[in-house]
Amino acid sequence: MTTTTARPARPSGARAARGNHMLTASDKVTLSVMAGVPTLIQAVLVWLPMVLSILLSFTKWNALRLSDIKPAGLSNYQFIVNDYPPFWPGVAHNIIWLLFLALVATPIGLLLAVLLDQQIRGSRIYQSVFFVPVMLSLPLVGIIWQLMYARNEGFINNVLGTAGTPAAIDWFGNSSVNLWAALIAATWRHAGYIMVMYLAGLKGIDPSLREAAAVDGASASQTFFRVVFPAMKPINIVVVVITVIEALRAFDIVYVINRGTNGLELVGALVVQNLVGEGQVIGIGSALAVMLLVVSLVPITIYLSRAFGSED
Amino acid sequence: MTTQTQPRAKAAPTASPSKLGRPHYGTHVFLLAVAVMWLIPLGWTLYTALRPFADTAKYGYFSFGGGYSLDNFATAWTQAGMGKYFVNSAIITIPTVLLTLFFASMMAFTVSRFSWRFNITLLIMFTAGNLLPPQVLAAPLYSMFKFTPLPLSVSDSGNLLNTYYSVIMTNTAFQIGFCTFVLSNYMKALPKELTEAALVDGASVWRQYAGIIMPLCRPALAALGTLEVIFIYNEFFWPLLFIQSGDRLPVTTGIKNLQGDFLSNYNLIAAGATITIIPTLVIYLLLQRQFVAGLTLGATKS
Numbered sequence: 242m243t244t245t246t247a248r249p250a251r252p253s254g255a256r257a258a259r260g261n262h263m264l265t266a267s268d269k270v271t272l273s274v275m276a277g278v279p280t281l282i283q284a285v286l287v288w289l290p291m292v293l294s295i296l297l298s299f300t301k302w303n304a305l306r307l308s309d310i311k312p313a314g315l316s317n318y319q320f321i322v323n324d325y326p327p328f329w330p331g332v333a334h335n336i337i338w339l340l341f342l343a344l345v346a347t348p349i350g351l352l353l354a355v356l357l358d359q360q361i362r363g364s365r366i367y368q369s370v371f372f373v374p375v376m377l378s379l380p381l382v383g384i385i386w387q388l389m390y391a392r393n394e395g396f397i398n399n400v401l402g403t404a405g406t407p408a409a410i411d412w413f414g415n416s417s418v419n420l421w422a423a424l425i426a427a428t429w430r431h432a433g434y435i436m437v438m439y440l441a442g443l444k445g446i447d448p449s450l451r452e453a454a455a456v457d458g459a460s461a462s463q464t465f466f467r468v469v470f471p472a473m474k475p476i477n478i479v480v481v482v483i484t485v486i487e488a489l490r491a492f493d494i495v496y497v498i499n500r501g502t503n504g505l506e507l508v509g510a511l512v513v514q515n516l517v518g519e520g521q522v523i524g525i526g527s528a529l530a531v532m533l534l535v536v537s538l539v540p541i542t543i544y545l546s547r548a549f550g551s552e553d
Numbered sequence: 554m555t556t557q558t559q560p561r562a563k564a565a566p567t568a569s570p571s572k573l574g575r576p577h578y579g580t581h582v583f584l585l586a587v588a589v590m591w592l593i594p595l596g597w598t599l600y601t602a603l604r605p606f607a608d609t610a611k612y613g614y615f616s617f618g619g620g621y622s623l624d625n626f627a628t629a630w631t632q633a634g635m636g637k638y639f640v641n642s643a644i645i646t647i648p649t650v651l652l653t654l655f656f657a658s659m660m661a662f663t664v665s666r667f668s669w670r671f672n673i674t675l676l677i678m679f680t681a682g683n684l685l686p687p688q689v690l691a692a693p694l695y696s697m698f699k700f701t702p703l704p705l706s707v708s709d710s711g712n713l714l715n716t717y718y719s720v721i722m723t724n725t726a727f728q729i730g731f732c733t734f735v736l737s738n739y740m741k742a743l744p745k746e747l748t749e750a751a752l753v754d755g756a757s758v759w760r761q762y763a764g765i766i767m768p769l770c771r772p773a774l775a776a777l778g779t780l781e782v783i784f785i786y787n788e789f790f791w792p793l794l795f796i797q798s799g800d801r802l803p804v805t806t807g808i809k810n811l812q813g814d815f816l817s818n819y820n821l822i823a824a825g826a827t828i829t830i831i832p833t834l835v836i837y838l839l840l841q842r843q844f845v846a847g848l849t850l851g852a853t854k855s
Binding site: 263276353356357377387389394429437531534548 | 583584592594613659682691725730759783788790809826
């Protein structure tokens with residue numbers, strides 16, 4: 242399919258170098274503009290804000306006037322770590338979010354891909370079904386599951402027979418269960434995404450690998466875990482990176498439910514709470530964002546070193 | 554033993570000895586169960602949306618009593634002002650996707666077809682930018698837009714906040730990185746002879762880009778375009794941050810108000826949610842393969 246044609250050929254320096262010699266002056270101007278404009282856009286709207294975020298995290302500012310920006314040293318970080326009640330619950334929830342995606346949602350996606358890869362009847366129909374939530378926005382996923390979870394009107398409590406009784410659980414409102422309820426909603430979408438990735442990965446496996454394993458008398462599970470899964474290393478890395486980054490970015494679903502409060506605190510949502518609406522605390526929001534940035538550099542570096550490692 | 558299992562493994566899809574038939578039977582039961590679980594939230598939303606509030610109040614939501622109608626859709630559409638949201642989504646999505654593909658394809662062309670200082674470094678930085686959590690850029694972008702003065706005739710806030718421009722610009726900048734990465738991989742794979750011949754004939758680099766490379770990239774552009782339309786349509790964060798006027802929000806950010814608009818009238822919330830699925834569903838039915846190709850395009854690299 243398209244994926245196979247997209248595979249890059251080995252870069253040939255000789256070709257490019259020769260090409261550069263034949264460029265006219267106007268060609269060089271054209272190329273500078275073609276590379277310069279997108280680079281300028283990136284520089285102003287991505288790289289500069291990233292740096293400013295770090296700088297703002299060491300200031301105190303309410304975003305009213307530029308002249309109000311006051312240096313604050315590490316006080317924002319100290320405040321967040323020592324005196325900002327939702328911070329540590331947020332960190333804990335982000336870790337739970339990551340573990341749940343990594344240990345439950347991603348394996349479900351992998352399992353679905355493996356089952357659907359074995360040319361069974363109706364494979365395409367199943368794929369389409371599992372894929373629908375991937376096309377939906379996360380806020381919409383939150384709203385759809387709100388309808389499932391509502392105390393008296395929701396599907397779940399009605400199936401459990403507790404709807405309308407005092408035993409009915411408000412799945413998104415009860416702070417002892419709502420994180421897990423939100424994670425099930427997130428899994429509904431994440432698993433389909435991972436399934437698509439692994440279906441592409443499994444298609445790329447050389448069939449002779451499986452045949453060789455079968456000849457050697459390997460069982461189906463041995464073949465998968467010892468031969469097929471290791472052979473999908475490139476996709477595995479992408480999936481790990483996607484999962485970690487999704488867990489760090491997570492905020493949309495909880496923001497739609499209750500803006501990320503009452504058991505649904507996530508660092509990504511706390512950033513937004515400090516920036517949106519009245520009484521903005523830019524320094525605190527930036528310091529939280531910088532913490533996210535530092536952690537996210539780990540998966541980003543892993544991804545980049547894999548994607549570009551062979552070329553640089 | 555080994556000689557027996559080999560042909561069997563090859564013939565797996567059609568052969569039906571008990572050893573192979575049983576696992577597939579179990580697989581079907583399992584997949585069917587998961588598929589039903591996957592469809593319940595969608596089915597429940599649609600079912601709730603189709604029932605009048607009075608009937609669900611009388612018989613309960615979990616019942617078959619009462620009638621079915623499309624009234625909730627009409628009510629949700631007008632009461633929540635969803636028409637406006639859809640127009641706003643179009644105003645934001647269409648220019649964003651076109652600009653993103655335009656800039657990304659130019660950048661990808663220069664980094665993949667020519668070798669110059671920093672071309673790989675820049676490509677790495679472009680790719681890295683797209684992987685950042687958007688929250689990292691939120692406070693500075695908000696402040697930058699707030700302190701970018703605009704004439705009141707252009708923006709009633711006197712700056713870039715509360716304008717479509719802010720959302721279009723940010724979405725474009727954020728997506729260029731990913732599209733550049735995907736397109737540069739694609740362009741690198743195109744044979745060098747294509748542009749070399751043109752170069753000898755004296756064709757300018759712009760002609761190489763517009764006349765040779767871009768037409769060959771059509772499959773990748775179609776896949777990326779589809780993917781980006783869904784991405785931008787589904788984007789929640791930037792409009793939430795930059796747009797204060799409710800009547801300028803796109804659908805995805807606007808639907809956060811559904812619960813407030815309709816309080817506990819779940820029938821109307823369900824109808825509103827269903828309406829916002831429709832554009833996605835249309836794209837899904839028409840362009841599912843493009844979308845999947847786009848998703849995996851960035852992930853598969855030899």
